[in-house]
Amino acid sequence: MTIEPAGEMPISGNDDVVRVRQLVRTAAASAGFSLVDQTKIVTAASELARNTLVHGGGGSVGIDQTVGDRGKHGLRIVFTDRGPGIPDLEQALVEGWSSGNGLGLGLSGTRRLVDEFSLESEPGEGTTVTVVKWIR
Amino acid sequence: MQQIPILKIGRFLLVSIQIDLQDQTVVALQEDLADSIVKTGARGVIIDISAVDIVDSYIGRMFSTIAAMSRLMDAETVVVGMRPAVAITLVELGLSLDGVRTALDLEQGMRLLESSLGDR
């Protein structure tokens, strides 16, 4: 698997959520995603960036172009924070679960916007969310 | 932080969103709108999002809040011009915009508000 970095930035304030969207939009457009898929991945990134800011107390995001099996191309976005972590990962992905001021869409809604979604978290250590979307 | 202008057209208020919305802008807009509805006695609010290329759950929730809030002040809210890609994404995200009326464009939105005022 070859990976080309397309961008990286810290998430420390509200403006950064908007900047993450713009960064992902540019990366998705240049990778050749359809308009609908661009919108989906930008929306997913917006949700996750806000999570990183609100629940993780800030962190960072990295965007890569990635190549999967049978030569398909895609975009991989990794959100990392050093926040309190998520104690129960299973529960965090259950439909309708949310840790507080959300609408109850939480991570399960975001998960449906991408093709691959992985969540790693260590209580007290932080959380890493990795999402991948393949070009159709 | 940028401010979003609220325009008065007859009995309605028009909010046309032309920028990439930041969370604080969203909060400010809700407050500004509430003030404007009280001040002008407007009977309807039109939010034009034809220039908006993404709506996430936070922005989506704003539409529902504005609709609920303005209803308490006897005004109807209609969101107009949502792009197809945005609509498809919202459905996938699982956001249904409860209580928000929608129309394809400004003209149809105005007509929708006019006819709902006629009912009362």
Next chain:
Amino acid sequence: MSHLLRSRRDAVLGRWVELVTEGTRGRMTEGEVRSELTELYGLVEGALTDPGGTTAGELRAALADISRSRARQGFSPTETAVAVFALKRAVHENLDGTGGDAAYADFIDFSAYIDELGLATFETYANAREQVIADQAEQLLELSTPVVKLWDGILGVPLVGTLDSARTQVVMETMLQLLADTGSRYAVIDITGVPAVDTEVAQHLLKTVMAARLMGAECVISGIRPQIAHTIAALGIEFGDIVTKSSLADALAYAMRGSGLRVLSGTDA
């Protein structure tokens, strides 16, 4: 081996042209074959002399060209490959048998190299075919996904044939875009010509109706066959308050009423 190709050029090339011309059974003249093979011969010779050089790349490109042009002339991929393999026989017949084991090993290497080249023509042919198939599939997708205007403000989407997930998605995105572009408040999705739907397709339809609603338009689904109704009910898919009509005509009438239109017969007017 490259030495032999150079020193006995006329004999080997001549024999190769002869063998290949025979194989074309009159579809190409000897002159055509000769000019094609002379170029190829030069490239094979160059590639053998300098294996890491640029000639090897040129040779592959030339083979790809030949494979394509022959495919257009109606040659099968086997015939094209056999024409390349014929070089082995031409060379073999020109070996004088004095080289001993070394020459034997050399010929085996050469033979393996020519095999590789012959298979490369095969691969080009397969790739070209795959491209044609992919293009056709795409054209078919476009052809089979019409969105038509039924009336001012009313779009019609007549779906015919088996719906797969990809096709449903394409039609639905096209339809939503047209609703926005034309300001149409209604879309009638007619699935009379659809024999069956699976869960995924039913979900796509449902999501499209919800997306249209978010945009401020309404979808009416008409022509749901009993089997499909059964599938939807059995799968427990919530079709909610989506308007469904048994026929396209009923759906159109519904959309026209909703648009404030009335249909009068000539005598009423």
